[in-house]
Amino acid sequence: xxxxxxxxxxxxxxxxxxxxxxxxxxxxxxxxxxxxxxxxxxxxxxxxxxxxxxxxxxxxxxxxxxxxxxxxxxxxxxxxxxxxxxxxxxxxxxxxxxxxxxxxxxxxxxxxxxxxxxxxxxxxxxxxxxxxxxxxxxxxxxxxxxxxxxxxxxxxxxxxxxxxxxxxxxxxxxxxxxxxxxxxxxxxxxxxxxxxxxxxxxxxxxxxxxxxxxxxxxxxxxxxxxxxxxxxxxxxxxxxxxxxxxxxxxxxxxxxxxxxxxxxxxxxxxxxxxxxxxxxxxxxxxxxxxxxxxxxxxxxxxxxxxxxxxxxxxxxxxxxxxxxxxxxxxxxxxxxxxxxxxxxxxxxxxxxxxxxxx
Numbered sequence: 001x002x003x004x005x006x007x008x009x010x011x012x013x014x015x016x017x018x019x020x021x022x023x024x025x026x027x028x029x030x031x032x033x034x035x036x037x038x039x040x041x042x043x044x045x046x047x048x049x050x051x052x053x054x055x056x057x058x059x060x061x062x063x064x065x066x067x068x069x070x071x072x073x074x075x076x077x078x079x080x081x082x083x084x085x086x087x088x089x090x091x092x093x094x095x096x097x098x099x100x101x102x103x104x105x106x107x108x109x110x111x112x113x114x115x116x117x118x119x120x121x122x123x124x125x126x127x128x129x130x131x132x133x134x135x136x137x138x139x140x141x142x143x144x145x146x147x148x149x150x151x152x153x154x155x156x157x158x159x160x161x162x163x164x165x166x167x168x169x170x171x172x173x174x175x176x177x178x179x180x181x182x183x184x185x186x187x188x189x190x191x192x193x194x195x196x197x198x199x200x201x202x203x204x205x206x207x208x209x210x211x212x213x214x215x216x217x218x219x220x221x222x223x224x225x226x227x228x229x230x231x232x233x234x235x236x237x238x239x240x241x242x243x244x245x246x247x248x249x250x251x252x253x254x255x256x257x258x259x260x261x262x263x264x265x266x267x268x269x270x271x272x273x274x275x276x277x278x279x280x281x282x283x284x285x286x287x288x289x290x291x292x293x294x295x296x297x298x299x300x301x302x303x304x305x306x307x308x309x310x311x312x313x314x315x316x317x318x319x320x321x322x323x324x325x326x327x328x329x330x331x332x333x334x335x336x337x338x339x340x341x342x343x344x345x346x347x348x349x350x351x352x353x354x355x356x357x358x
Contacts, residue, residue, distance in 0.1 A: 001278060005343050007266045015325045015348035020151065020175055020305055020339035023201035023263075032262035033203070036255035045254070054254045061257055064264055065208040068200075068272070069192060070183035074243035075216075077209045080250040082174040083110035085193025085209035086145065088247045089170050090114055091222035097122025099142040102167070104130040104157075106150040111172050115145060134161030143168040148176035148192070149303045152330055152337075154283075156180075156301030163188025168215075174198060177208070178267070179304045179339075180276055190215050199304070199341070201267065202260035206252050211244045223249040275342030279304045282349060283340040289353040298335060307335040308356070316356065323355045 008024040010016050016024045044050070063073040079085045095101075101115055105127050119125045128136035130150055137144060144162050148171045149155070162169045170191040176182050177192075178199025184192050192210040196202035211219070221240050226232040228246045230239050240246040252260075267275055286306050287297050298307040307330065310316035316336055317329050325348070327338045338352060 001270060001275070001342055004266070004270050004275065005345075008343055011343060013324070015344070015351065017338040017340065017344065017348070017352065018326045018328050019179070019199050019201075019341050020337065021198070021328055022204070023178075023198050023341070024343065026201055026263050026266040028266055029201065029203075029259045029262040032258040033255040036258045040254065050254075054257070057254070057257045057261065058252065061206075061260055062208075064261070065177075065194075066210075068177060068182065069194075069208070069210050070185055071210050072213065075184075075210055075213050077211070077244040077246075077248040078250050078252060079193070079207040079209050079248065080205050080252075081110070081207040082172055082193045082195045083114065084207050084249045085191070086111055086170065086172060087114045087117075088209055088222040088249050089191040089193065089211070090118055090143070090145070092219040092247055093143065093168070094218070094220075095121075095123055095142060098124065098140075100124045100126060100138065100140040102126050102128060102133065102136060102138075102141045102144045102146075104128060104133055104146045104150075106130045106152045106155070107145075107147060108151045108172065108174065110174065111145055111147070130155055130157065134158055134165050137162070137165040137167050141165075141167045143170055145170045145172070147172045147174070148182070148187070149173075149180065149301070149305065151175050151305070152333065152335070153298040153307050154300035154303040154305030156303055159187040159189060175303065175305060178272075178276075180280065180302070181273065184210050184212075196260055200260070201263040203256045206250070206256055206260050209244065209247055211247055213243075216242070216244055216246070219246060221246050225251075227251050270342075276304075278342045279340050279344065282342075282344050282346065283338075285346065286338060286340060286349045286352070289349060290356070293353060293357040295353075295356060304340045305337060306340060307333075307337040309334045310336055310356065319358070320352065320355050323351060325352050325355060327352070 177194035196206035
């Protein structure tokens, strides 16, 4: 993966192990964004041609995201973030006071904040252990809202069991899309909300929402605007788009879209499946190293996240950062978390282990 590493200048300075927050930025992505901004500066950004190109490139991005999700382009909407996608799905559904929303005990604020807002509108929110979610689905459960991959431990949800539960399933894919293979049809979920800035190395401000085709009809537009209208020239009377575009919450800037495209180009050149497989393999190797040195690793699944226990979180984080390793702490836990990418090297993981156990 030498050619892939060469695309990320940050790797010349540090071992970047925090794509679970924000992925490293490819050089080519910045070049694409700069070219777009330069064009806007010199040629303007108000022409019909420019506007049509913006919308067309956005649609192309939806198509590329659909390919990564195992979906059709018509099932994908552009959002601003994973949280935008979670909010969009919950607000589009015909939920009523008293309906139960089930979630897990390992969820990110990007899931919990939208659930808190739903609870304020009268819905009931119940939590269950991540591993026991499917068994916790009850007769009143309308929607299960949980992570595909836990941001805390790296566990992978039993999506098949959730799909068989009878409840609608909304997955938070922030630590899924780009990190591990995703096939929404195989997962059986009804909605999948994901980020563009993490494992896909795109800009902040772009996210993707999958909605299963047979669930879209009848959904409200959670963020009404021209982008959700079939005929934006007749906004008072236009029907909504018949596909997932009715759920869109964002019209990203042209330079952000070009950045996202270029980052996908970088990841797809070596083969994104190959990048993901290597990252999963390297993460498993890090677990073996840490456990071999007596470090407690959080129970996890086949993912790219490795969370491990340290005695003094602040001191350990400072020591790791001083060694040129970028990881993160998880507030409220005793864990440090390493996000292992296909751009990571075995030497970097050996150095992390040595630093943690020194």
